[in-house]
Amino acid sequence: MDAGRAGTGNVAIMNKIFNRGNASGIVTVVVLLLLWQVIASIKQTVYVPPVSTIFVTFIHEWFSPTFGQQAVPSLYRMAVGYFFASVIGISIGIVIGSFKRIYQLLDPVLQFWRAIPATAIIPVGILLIGIGDQMKMVVICFGAMWPILINTADGARLVPTERLDTARIFGLTPIETLLRVIVPSAAPMIAAGMRTGLSIAFIMIVVSEMIGSTDGLGYYILQAQRTFAIPEMYGGIGLLAILGYLLNVLFVSVERRVLAWHYGQSTRPA
Amino acid sequence: MSNPSEILLDVNGLQKRYADGTLAVQEITLNVRAREFVSIVGPSGCGKTTLLKTICALLTPTKGSVKLHGTLITEPPPQMVLVFQDYARSLFPWLTVTGNVMFPLRKRKDITQEDKQQASQRAIEAVGLTKFAKHFPWQLSGGMQQRVAIARAVAFRPEILLLDEPFASVDALTRADLEDLTLALRDEFGITMLLVTHDIDEAVYLSDRVFVLSTPPSTVLEEIAIPLAQPRDQVSTRSEAGFLQLRNHIHGLIGKKKDDGMKSFILDQPLPRAVELESDPVS
Amino acid sequence: MQKKTSPINWSGFGFFLICVGFVEIFARLGWLTSYVPPPSQIFVALFQGLISGDISSQIGVTLSVYVRGLALASVLSIIIGILMGTYKPVFDALKIIVEFLRPVPSVAMIPLAILFFGLGATMRISVITYAAFWPLLINTIYGVRAIDPQALDVARNFGITGYEALWRVTLPSALASIATGFRVSATIALVVTITTELIAGNSGIGFYISQMEQANRLPPMYAAIILTGILGYLLNTLYFTLEHKIVFWTPAARERVT
Numbered sequence: 001m002d003a004g005r006a007g008t009g010n011v012a013i014m015n016k017i018f019n020r021g022n023a024s025g026i027v028t029v030v031v032l033l034l035l036w037q038v039i040a041s042i043k044q045t046v047y048v049p050p051v052s053t054i055f056v057t058f059i060h061e062w063f064s065p066t067f068g069q070q071a072v073p074s075l076y077r078m079a080v081g082y083f084f085a086s087v088i089g090i091s092i093g094i095v096i097g098s099f100k101r102i103y104q105l106l107d108p109v110l111q112f113w114r115a116i117p118a119t120a121i122i123p124v125g126i127l128l129i130g131i132g133d134q135m136k137m138v139v140i141c142f143g144a145m146w147p148i149l150i151n152t153a154d155g156a157r158l159v160p161t162e163r164l165d166t167a168r169i170f171g172l173t174p175i176e177t178l179l180r181v182i183v184p185s186a187a188p189m190i191a192a193g194m195r196t197g198l199s200i201a202f203i204m205i206v207v208s209e210m211i212g213s214t215d216g217l218g219y220y221i222l223q224a225q226r227t228f229a230i231p232e233m234y235g236g237i238g239l240l241a242i243l244g245y246l247l248n249v250l251f252v253s254v255e256r257r258v259l260a261w262h263y264g265q266s267t268r269p270a
Numbered sequence: 271m272s273n274p275s276e277i278l279l280d281v282n283g284l285q286k287r288y289a290d291g292t293l294a295v296q297e298i299t300l301n302v303r304a305r306e307f308v309s310i311v312g313p314s315g316c317g318k319t320t321l322l323k324t325i326c327a328l329l330t331p332t333k334g335s336v337k338l339h340g341t342l343i344t345e346p347p348p349q350m351v352l353v354f355q356d357y358a359r360s361l362f363p364w365l366t367v368t369g370n371v372m373f374p375l376r377k378r379k380d381i382t383q384e385d386k387q388q389a390s391q392r393a394i395e396a397v398g399l400t401k402f403a404k405h406f407p408w409q410l411s412g413g414m415q416q417r418v419a420i421a422r423a424v425a426f427r428p429e430i431l432l433l434d435e436p437f438a439s440v441d442a443l444t445r446a447d448l449e450d451l452t453l454a455l456r457d458e459f460g461i462t463m464l465l466v467t468h469d470i471d472e473a474v475y476l477s478d479r480v481f482v483l484s485t486p487p488s489t490v491l492e493e494i495a496i497p498l499a500q501p502r503d504q505v506s507t508r509s510e511a512g513f514l515q516l517r518n519h520i521h522g523l524i525g526k527k528k529d530d531g532m533k534s535f536i537l538d539q540p541l542p543r544a545v546e547l548e549s550d551p552v553s
Numbered sequence: 554m555q556k557k558t559s560p561i562n563w564s565g566f567g568f569f570l571i572c573v574g575f576v577e578i579f580a581r582l583g584w585l586t587s588y589v590p591p592p593s594q595i596f597v598a599l600f601q602g603l604i605s606g607d608i609s610s611q612i613g614v615t616l617s618v619y620v621r622g623l624a625l626a627s628v629l630s631i632i633i634g635i636l637m638g639t640y641k642p643v644f645d646a647l648k649i650i651v652e653f654l655r656p657v658p659s660v661a662m663i664p665l666a667i668l669f670f671g672l673g674a675t676m677r678i679s680v681i682t683y684a685a686f687w688p689l690l691i692n693t694i695y696g697v698r699a700i701d702p703q704a705l706d707v708a709r710n711f712g713i714t715g716y717e718a719l720w721r722v723t724l725p726s727a728l729a730s731i732a733t734g735f736r737v738s739a740t741i742a743l744v745v746t747i748t749t750e751l752i753a754g755n756s757g758i759g760f761y762i763s764q765m766e767q768a769n770r771l772p773p774m775y776a777a778i779i780l781t782g783i784l785g786y787l788l789n790t791l792y793f794t795l796e797h798k799i800v801f802w803t804p805a806a807r808e809r810v811t
Binding site for chain 1: 562564565566568569572586588589642645646647648649650652653654656657658659660661662663664665667668669743744747748751752759762763765766771774775777778779781782783785786789
């Protein structure tokens, strides 16, 4: 499992491990928060405001137009970038994975692009496209595309020969085989790639907004730090955490539904 | 329906050599008559799967020809269906049993949707899985999954069914059931059967004729007629004197030809799944 | 029987070179935007930068920060991971914190780190540690949890319990998972190192990239970007090799993985 490839086999087990015995966990969190509050109130320092201050600022900031001004643009850019990353990644991935020759031909090129950290591309993006929504969407798309593409290609490659042969025996055309056999077979790996892609998209939006932007969550947090609006900074980070968590939950619930047939199995087929 | 004694499938001088030069099948000549049950037996590694795939036109022969109804086959013909040994890899895990069985009928524009549903229902009934029609394949046992694969093939109404060691991956009891199921399907739907197996007893039990293959590169050692009583029965047929004679004869044939002099009892062990051949995914 | 294919992908590399060739030609013809220089210039810049020390010194800085952050993350995550994996109370107590902190992108912590540590190596190390901590933690927990209980029973049969069991049975079994987790963490750590340098660094390759971008010196900028890719690739290969050498008994390590 590297940053490009993700497996779903362990996730089920990990989710089972993480879903029991919540009580002591909550207690720990509460205790830590209380400690924070107490220490911060006693030892007044700008760097670590009391939890209460952060909380109040959070409510004040994010249940206000600020949400629309800062959070929504971030989410919007991310959504668009991720959407195109998925479309491009899946379509190219399926083609590459289905034809051994093409995969062999393109492999070094793919490895080359995949090795470059997506964030390092941001300066190039700024030069070529400037600072704006398009740059961010392009950069997000570029970053999120690779795990999706590679996982899709792997999924398409690893369709059992017997299934492809069965399709031929029953007289399916190549397109039908693609849509009715290859895509469903590859679906679990595609989903894994899309999940990795999602977290990369999330990172890319924050980074691109920190480097070259005039609005957005990334910009907001960095700016808050620069202007010493510390509670706002914490609040922003907190919001990012919540959004990240929600996105993940959303993704997993959709994945569970679409791939219900896959999660029902105790072992994944080859 | 074809004339009972007409030759349905004619395999002539078939040879299959891989791109890297290995000769899997040297020269195979055999034929199958309509409504016949023909088995091909041979030692492990003699290219039985390759042979079936070539007959089915999934692979192109290096030499020789395969004719169905006298016509040369170049693409997998709709009258022929191949059932694989590894059912888990050939069934579609995202479809239910019904979904799997109906899958090959999707394309057919000449039958109405109702007829398709009926055909699949009938096939599922014929293999005894009516209660599990809405299940997913992975919820079923190995033997049941193989039945789904067979039902899927049967629903397609082929004239001839090719079976690649279909019962090798199931336990002995299930195997007996599946053997009888195959016979019943032949009787009920009039489908011709070409079965490949390493299990000599199975071949003798099921078939009207048996072709015995040599070690690789394989040729046909002998064609043996099986004149045992019909209908076959697990207990009575297997205790007929003729049964033992025939199986021992075949054992002798195959045992004699073993290159390294190993005993032929090895044949009776379930084979590990052979490493797949030409059309393997990139590893 | 498997078809014999050459282990070196000649056609692939050929195609790669052809693509580079086309970019070279298009760039020199002026067909590409002036912001994409010919690959030859990039290559020269890379070479010059390495020799002159402009780039090579930055590599040293980046790697130094990278190694320290990764080391710290490894130590912390393996220790906590073993604790969480072995003792259910510890696991239950810390679980929710892990669940909530894990999805926070490490880059969001950069402003926080700047606040506490200013700009400099410590700030970057702290962010790297935060980022690299989680994958290794999760994998360590999983590795410890997923131990075949039979292995421990057999050990107990031979009178090996407690601390010794931990050292001689639990740890080796969990090693496969830990090795994989380490590889993932290491990959993330490199990306985060570069990113941190990009956003708020004062040294390192990421900083160099940002500097070159601002100075509009494009060939060195691209050279540095490609260098990060090369660095990532080399490190990844290193980790894969280590992983397979150390944990040679697992099925995954027995097949050749690219």
